[in-house]
Amino acid sequence: MIKAFSAASAAMLxxxxxLSACSDNNSSSSTEAGEATxxxxxxxxxxxxxxxxxxxxxxxxxxxxVLLSPAQPTEWNDIAVWQEYEKMTGIHIDxxxxxTADITEKRNLALASNELxxxxxxxxxxxxxxxxxxxxxxxxxxxxxxDQYAPNFKAVMEKYPDVKKGIATADxxxxxxxxxxxxxxxxxxxxxxxxxxxxxxxxxxxxxxTDELYEVLKAFRNDDPNGNGKTDxxxxxxxxxxxxxxVLKGAFGLGNKGTGNGNxxxxxxxxxxxxxxxxxxxxxxxxxxxxxxSENLIxxxxxxxxxxxxxxxxxxxxxGSFSFANIVARANTxxxxxxxxxxxxxxxxxxxxxxxxxxxxxxxxAFMISSTNKHPEATMRWIDYFYGEEGTRMLxxxxxxxxxxxxxxxxYDFIPEIVSNIPEGSSFDQVVSKYVPYAGGSLPTLLLEKxxxxxxxxxxAKAAAEKLGPSLPEELWAPFSFTSEESKxxxxxxxxxxxxxxQRTAEFVQGKASLDEFDKYVEWxxxxxxxxxxxxxxxxYSRYTTK
Numbered sequence: 220m221i222k223a224f225s226a227a228s229a230a231m232l233x234x235x236x237x238l239s240a241c242s243d244n245n246s247s248s249s250t251e252a253g254e255a256t257x258x259x260x261x262x263x264x265x266x267x268x269x270x271x272x273x274x275x276x277x278x279x280x281x282x283x284x285v286l287l288s289p290a291q292p293t294e295w296n297d298i299a300v301w302q303e304y305e306k307m308t309g310i311h312i313d314x315x316x317x318x319t320a321d322i323t324e325k326r327n328l329a330l331a332s333n334e335l336x337x338x339x340x341x342x343x344x345x346x347x348x349x350x351x352x353x354x355x356x357x358x359x360x361x362x363x364x365x366d367q368y369a370p371n372f373k374a375v376m377e378k379y380p381d382v383k384k385g386i387a388t389a390d391x392x393x394x395x396x397x398x399x400x401x402x403x404x405x406x407x408x409x410x411x412x413x414x415x416x417x418x419x420x421x422x423x424x425x426x427x428x429t430d431e432l433y434e435v436l437k438a439f440r441n442d443d444p445n446g447n448g449k450t451d452x453x454x455x456x457x458x459x460x461x462x463x464x465x466v467l468k469g470a471f472g473l474g475n476k477g478t479g480n481g482n483x484x485x486x487x488x489x490x491x492x493x494x495x496x497x498x499x500x501x502x503x504x505x506x507x508x509x510x511x512x513s514e515n516l517i518x519x520x521x522x523x524x525x526x527x528x529x530x531x532x533x534x535x536x537x538x539g540s541f542s543f544a545n546i547v548a549r550a551n552t553x554x555x556x557x558x559x560x561x562x563x564x565x566x567x568x569x570x571x572x573x574x575x576x577x578x579x580x581x582x583x584x585a586f587m588i589s590s591t592n593k594h595p596e597a598t599m600r601w602i603d604y605f606y607g608e609e610g611t612r613m614l615x616x617x618x619x620x621x622x623x624x625x626x627x628x629x630x631y632d633f634i635p636e637i638v639s640n641i642p643e644g645s646s647f648d649q650v651v652s653k654y655v656p657y658a659g660g661s662l663p664t665l666l667l668e669k670x671x672x673x674x675x676x677x678x679x680a681k682a683a684a685e686k687l688g689p690s691l692p693e694e695l696w697a698p699f700s701f702t703s704e705e706s707k708x709x710x711x712x713x714x715x716x717x718x719x720x721x722q723r724t725a726e727f728v729q730g731k732a733s734l735d736e737f738d739k740y741v742e743w744x745x746x747x748x749x750x751x752x753x754x755x756x757x758x759x760y761s762r763y764t765t766k
Contacts, residue, residue, distance in 0.1 A: 267596040269368070273309035274600045280311045281598060283338035284326065287316040288659030290648035299654040300617055310601050312338070319343075330357055335589035338598060341661050344395070344584030346698060347706045353394030354703060358587040359595055361393045368599040371607035372396065375665055381578040384766045385479075385697025389705070389759070396602060398581035398661045402668035404675040404684040405544075407691070408478060409457075409575040411466040411564075412550075412557040412683065413540040417444035417452075425558070428565045429470050429507060436516040439539035447536075455511065456518035457542040458526045460728065463517065464504070465575035466542045469690070470566030471504040474574035477695035482720070483756055484574075492760050494753060496720045497741045503567060505727045505734060512728050522725060545674030559683020563690035573687045578695035579665075586663035605664040614662060615670040617654040631670060699759035712752040716744060 266275045285295060292298060295314035296305075305311050315336060317325050326342045329335055330352055339358075352358055365372055376383040379399070387393050400406055413425060413435070421438035436454035438444075445452055457463045468474050473495045476484045486493040495501055511517045518524060518532075526549060532538050533550040543549045546557045563573035588598050604610035616623035616631055623633050633651060641650050648658045651672075656662065668676060675681070701709055723740050726732035732740075 263594050264596045267368070267594075267600060269600075270370075272307045275309055275594070275597050278309050278311065279594050279597050280313060281337040281592070281594065281601075282313045282315065283340045284315050284317065284322075284329065284336045284342050285340045286322045286342055286659060286661075287318055288648070288652070289318075290646060290658040291652040291656065295656065298652065298656050299622065300613055300656060303618055304604075304613070308601055310597060333357070333591075335591050337589055337592040337594070339584075339587040339589070340663065341398075341585055341659070343661075344587065346583045347701075347710065349395045349584040349587065350388045350700070350706065351703060353388065353392060353587075356590050358394045359590055359592065361396070361588065361599070362391075364588075364595055364599040365393065368596050369603040369606070371603045371605075371610070375399065375606050379579045381479075381580065381695065381697040384763055385578075385580050385583070385700070387700060387766070389700045389702040389762060394587060395584040396586040396606075396663045397583050398585040398663060398666075399579045399606075400581055400666045400668075401579060402666055402671060402675070403688055404668055404681045405581075405666065405671070406578070406695070407573070407576045407684045407687055409462050409465040409542050409544060410559050410680065410683045410687065411540060411542050412546055412559055412679075414439075414444070414538065414553075414556050415558045416553075416556045417539050420444040420446070425561050426564060427560075427562055429467070429567060432564060433511070433516070436511065436539065437514070440514075440516060444539065445536045451537055452539060453518045453532060453537050454516045454539040455541070456521065456524065456529055456532065456538055458524055458529060460508075460521050460725065462542040463521070464508070466573075467507070467564070468504055469572035469574035470564040470570055471500045471507075472566065472568065472570035472572065473498070473500055473504065475572060475692050477574060477692055478577045479580065479696035479698050480756075482717075483760075492753070492757050494749065494756075496724070497744060497749070500568075500570075502734060502737045505724065505737075507567075508728045509730060509734065513730055522729075545677060545680040547674045547677055547680075555679075558679055559686060561686055563687055571690055572692060573690040574692060576687075576691050576695055578697050580697045581666075582661050583698065585661055602663055605662070608667065611664055611667050612670050613655075614664055615655060615657050615666070615672070617651075622651075622654045633672065696763070699756065699763050701755065701759050705755050705759065709752065709755050712748045712755075716747050716749055716752060719744065719747060 266277060268274060268276070287293065287295070293316060295301060295316055296312070301312065322343055326339070326344065335357060349358070353360065376386065382397070382399060386397060417439055418424065418435070421442045421444050423435045423438050426432040426435050439452050439454040440450070443450070443452070455463065465478070472487060474484055475487065482494055482496050484493055484495055485491065508517070520528065529538070529541055529543075529549045530551065533553055536553060541549055546554050550557055563571055565571045586602055588595050592598055605614055612631070616633065619625070622637060623631055625631050637654070638647065638650060641647060652658045675684070723732060727734055727737070
C-alpha cells in the first residue's frame with residue numbers, strides 16, 4: 220500500500236544517522252574504513268536454476284521499494300503482469316509503494332538505518348548515491364551475479380557500447396541495473412513542433428535554418444494566424460527556456476556528444492573536453508535567443524512557464540511552435556495541427572546538428588539488490604528477464620491474447636476492448652496500468668520502440684524523430700562515473716557554477732545583462748572553481764574513453 224510520511228520520519232532519519240555514525244567500527248561485517256563488505260553469493264544459490272521457469276525450486280518472497288505513478292493501482296500486486304510473473308517464477312514480491320512526495324525521504328531513511336528492502340526498484344536513486352552506498356556495502360556488487368545469472372543483460376552490454384561504458388563505477392564495480400532504451404523516438408529528448416495550419420495561413424514553409432525560423436516566428440507574431448483579430452499569438456513556447464535551448468543548441472555546434480553529461484562536450488577545434496557555456500558558440504546562441512525574446516517571439520512567461528500553461532495556451536490556439544518530447548502532452552484538441560521539422564536547423568556558422576538526444580541510458584540506478592537480500596541469485600534472474608525481448612514485451616504490453624495482439628504485419632498493440640473506450644475522467648495510462656506497470660517510466664528494462672505505446676511513438680512525434688535522426692551526433696555519451704572523492708567535490712562545485720550559469724543565461728536572454736559582459740561572466744566562473752571542475756571531468760572522461 221502507499222506509505223505516508225510525516226515530520227517525525229525526518230527526525231527519525233536524523234537520529235538513525237547519528238547512531239550509525241557512532242556505531243562500532245570493529246564490526247565483523249565492516250572493513251577497516253567502516254564500510255560493509257557485500258556478499259558475492261549465498262547458500263541459496265544451489266536452489267536457483269540458471270535458465271527457464273520457475274526460477275527456484277521452492278517459493279521465494281522478496282520485499283521491494285517502488286515509486287508509484289498516480290496512474291497506477293495503489294497495490295502493485297493488483298497489476299496483472301506481476302500476478303502472472305509470480306506464477307511463472309515462483310517469486311512473490313511484497314511491494315512497498317511510495318508517491319513522488321515520499322520516495323526520497325523513505326529511501327534515505329532505509330539507507331541511513333540499514334533497514335533495507337531486498338530490492339530498490341525505480342526509487343529515483345541519484346547516480347552519486349548508487350556509487351556511495353554501493354561502496355559502503357548497502358548494495359551488492361553485481362558483477363559476478365550478472366556474469367552467472369543475467370545472460371540478457373550481458374548481451375545488452377555487448378550490443379550497446381555506451382551501456383558497457385556507463386554502467387560501472389570508477390573502479391569497475393556495478394551496483395545497479397539501469398533503465399535503458401532502444402528507441403530513437405524517446406532518446407531524442409526534445410523536438411521542435413510547429414503549427415502547420417499557421418504556416419499555411421502565413422505562407423511560410425518549415426524552416427531549415429535559424430534565420431528561417433526567425434522569419435517564421437515573426438510571421439506568426441504579425442499576421443494573426445489564429446484569425447481572432449488580436450495580437451495574442453505566442454510564436455515559440457516551452458515548459459522552460461532550457462527546453463528551447465535544447466532544440467536550438469545543435470545549430471550552434473553545442474552539445475555534440477548529446478545530453479548524457481549535461482553542458483560538457485568536445486571542442487571541435489582542439490578535440491578536448493569542453494564546458495560549452497563558456498564558449499563563443501554559446502554566446503552566439505544567447506545573442507540569438509535575446510533577439511527572439513526582445514522581439515516577443517519567445518513566450519514572455521518562459522521563465523515561469525509550465526507544461527500545464529503550454530497546454531492551456533494551445534487550447535486557446537495561441538501557440539505557433541513549442542519544444543517538448545511529444546505533441547499530445549502539450550496539445551490536445553489541436554494536436555493534429557503540429558508537425559516536427561523536416562530536418563535539423565542549420566546555424567549561422569553552418570553547424571547542422573541536432574543534439575537534444577541521449578544514448579541508451581535513461582537512468583543508472585533503476586534496480587539495486589540490497590546486501591541483506593538472502594536470495595541475490597534468484598533476484599538477478601528475476602530482473603534479467605526484463606532485459607530480454609519477451610520480458611520487455613510483457614512489461615509494456617502485458618499478456619498476449621489477454622491485453623495485446625499482433626497483427627498480420629507483425630505490429631503489436633493493446634486489444635481494442637481495453638483502450639478503445641476509456642471512461643470519462645480516466646486516461647490511457649490509468650486504463651492500461653491495471654495490466655502493465657510502465658506508467659511513470661524509468662523501469663529497469665531495455666525498452667524497445669515497437670512495444671512502447673506512448674506520446675513519443677505517436678505517428679507525428681515518431682516521424683519528427685526519424686527526420687532528425689540523420690543529424691544526431693555520431694557518438695552519444697553515457698553519464699561519466701566518478702570516485703567518491705571526485706563526486707563530493709564535483710557536487711559542491713556544480714551547485715555554485717551551474718546555478719550561476721542558469722542565472723546569467725536568463726539575464727542575458729532577457730536583456731537584464733549585456734552580452735558585452737560575457738567575458739566577465741566566464742572570468743567569474745573561473746574564480747568559482749571551473750578549472751577544478753574541468754579537471755574532475757577530464758579525469759572521468761579519460762576513464763570513460765579507455766573502458
